[in-house]
Amino acid sequence: MAGDQPLPRHAEDPMSTLVTDVERLLADVHTELGIDTAALRTRFRAPLTIAVAGRTNAGKSTLVNALIGHRIAPTRATECTRVITWFRYGAQETAWVVCRPDPGGPMDSRQIVRPLWLTEEKTLPDELGVPVDSVERVEVRRSYEPLLSVTVIDTPGLFGDEGLAAHTERLLAGEDADVLLFVCGRAMTDYEVQVLTKFRNHSSRLYDFPGNALGVLNRADLIGNDPDRRRRGDHDYIRAAANECAGAHTRVLADQVSGVCPVIGKIAESTESGGFGDPHADWLRTLAAVAPEQRTEGLFDADEFAELDCDVSIPDRMTLVDRLGMHGIRVMSGSIDQNTSAATMHDSLRAMSGIAALRERIAAMFVRPAAVHKTVRALADLKAIADASPLTPTGREWLDDAIGAVRRSAPMHTLAELRALTALYSGRCTLPEPDQQNAIRLLSHTDPSARLGVPPASAPALAAAAVKAANWWTRVANSATDPQVKMVANTAAWSAELIYDAWRQR
Numbered sequence: 001m002a003g004d005q006p007l008p009r010h011a012e013d014p015m016s017t018l019v020t021d022v023e024r025l026l027a028d029v030h031t032e033l034g035i036d037t038a039a040l041r042t043r044f045r046a047p048l049t050i051a052v053a054g055r056t057n058a059g060k061s062t063l064v065n066a067l068i069g070h071r072i073a074p075t076r077a078t079e080c081t082r083v084i085t086w087f088r089y090g091a092q093e094t095a096w097v098v099c100r101p102d103p104g105g106p107m108d109s110r111q112i113v114r115p116l117w118l119t120e121e122k123t124l125p126d127e128l129g130v131p132v133d134s135v136e137r138v139e140v141r142r143s144y145e146p147l148l149s150v151t152v153i154d155t156p157g158l159f160g161d162e163g164l165a166a167h168t169e170r171l172l173a174g175e176d177a178d179v180l181l182f183v184c185g186r187a188m189t190d191y192e193v194q195v196l197t198k199f200r201n202h203s204s205r206l207y208d209f210p211g212n213a214l215g216v217l218n219r220a221d222l223i224g225n226d227p228d229r230r231r232r233g234d235h236d237y238i239r240a241a242a243n244e245c246a247g248a249h250t251r252v253l254a255d256q257v258s259g260v261c262p263v264i265g266k267i268a269e270s271t272e273s274g275g276f277g278d279p280h281a282d283w284l285r286t287l288a289a290v291a292p293e294q295r296t297e298g299l300f301d302a303d304e305f306a307e308l309d310c311d312v313s314i315p316d317r318m319t320l321v322d323r324l325g326m327h328g329i330r331v332m333s334g335s336i337d338q339n340t341s342a343a344t345m346h347d348s349l350r351a352m353s354g355i356a357a358l359r360e361r362i363a364a365m366f367v368r369p370a371a372v373h374k375t376v377r378a379l380a381d382l383k384a385i386a387d388a389s390p391l392t393p394t395g396r397e398w399l400d401d402a403i404g405a406v407r408r409s410a411p412m413h414t415l416a417e418l419r420a421l422t423a424l425y426s427g428r429c430t431l432p433e434p435d436q437q438n439a440i441r442l443l444s445h446t447d448p449s450a451r452l453g454v455p456p457a458s459a460p461a462l463a464a465a466a467v468k469a470a471n472w473w474t475r476v477a478n479s480a481t482d483p484q485v486k487m488v489a490n491t492a493a494w495s496a497e498l499i500y501d502a503w504r505q506r
């Protein structure tokens, strides 16, 4: 089971000491106090779980496919869209349906696990082979390296079917989801804000800021009201409209999420899963050769596209619509020539989709600090178990000291960095440039040179830059009147000092 796999650890992983410290603490608590910490240890070692939730048809499964690098989750209404699906790392591609115990069955009835056969294209089948109501979850294993450090959970939509929404709400109210990617559209309803607020309240025992939730504005290709600019495939216009909408959502949801990133999930799914290649590039080149006016008319929508006079078969056109959407086809066919390679087109599409920026944000907020997210939960759970246990005053004092020591350890400064990053990403704190970008770089990267903006392998320059940054941020903190600016600047100053300390102790 992936739940038994340790968090990835390698020499340069700055989080590895934290992992060792927490594992030692959990082992010591067992030997010193006789508290059973086996379940806490298993949970601590499991990869970080990212739940992808949001309204029905928001593009959750499309985004999951992009994140796990394969079009495996169905993006049509099939039985699988009605159940919670876990995607974990596994050496082989396999899937199971886990059914709830029969309520009328024998007292010891356990969950029933049945194999689920993937299709020839390694996608989930349309039918589960058991009544959907009896399904607890579907489990999929995929040998995709990023899944070694995160498990992704696709969920049924929050609108349209109250029963399905209840499954998702239950998941978010439980302990299975470490962090949340909330997929939304251009309009934000009260119900969506309510769901996010509940998740935030539920997480408040772990975090005093919304560092475990991130918004995703999907279908960014459909945003922008000017029909002419949309028809012309004016991507700068669409991008600006999507950024504006994501900014507005970020302001509304500043208490619930650490920012909202715009993406075109449909294009991201194709670029991340190998769904765009030579044949698609050929078809786009053929479209690029059509006279511009005729092409603009013919790419108005999928129906007009089917009527367009050009040398791409109807099924191929439909495939192209499925892979890129009309916006992707309009932008690409209007911006390439007969010599543009498939690889160049792939890169342009990837940039257009916003997936690289979203992955970077997921890495900064969730994946790189995964050990910190896991530690925060492990310590809170340990404290709750200890509070309910009959410990001697000395035992309790020992435990409080031991938990406090981990909380105050240098690697846990990453939690303060996440708090500061959340303030910067959510607009609660705005610094003048270049401070804003310097702070984001310092707080979100792992490599010390990258964090301080100095060339790699230049040790003296690194130490000098660390001292300079620490001094600069201390000055900013001392002169700040806004408490958020003070908090961010103090955090940045401490980050720079820790880089200097690590350099000195080499």
Ligand SMILES: Nc1nc2c(ncn2[C@@H]2O[C@H](COP(=O)(O)OP(=O)(O)OP(=O)(O)O)[C@@H](O)[C@H]2O)c(=O)[nH]1
Residues within 6 Å of the ligand: 055, 056, 057, 058, 059, 060, 061, 062, 063, 074, 075, 076, 077, 081, 155, 156, 157, 158, 218, 219, 220, 221, 222, 263, 264, 265, 266, 267, 325
């Ligand atoms: N134009 C456009 N369509 C998208 C985008 N992302 C997803 N879609 C389409 O939206 C439809 C629904 O996508 P899904 O990924 O199944 O949405 P979902 O949120 O998982 O849906 P449910 O599981 O039924 O709630 C599919 O036809 C996708 O191709 C996007 O960025 N742009």
Ligand SMILES: [Mg+2]
Residues within 6 Å of the ligand: 060, 061, 062, 074, 075, 081, 154, 155, 156
């Ligand atoms: Mg879905």
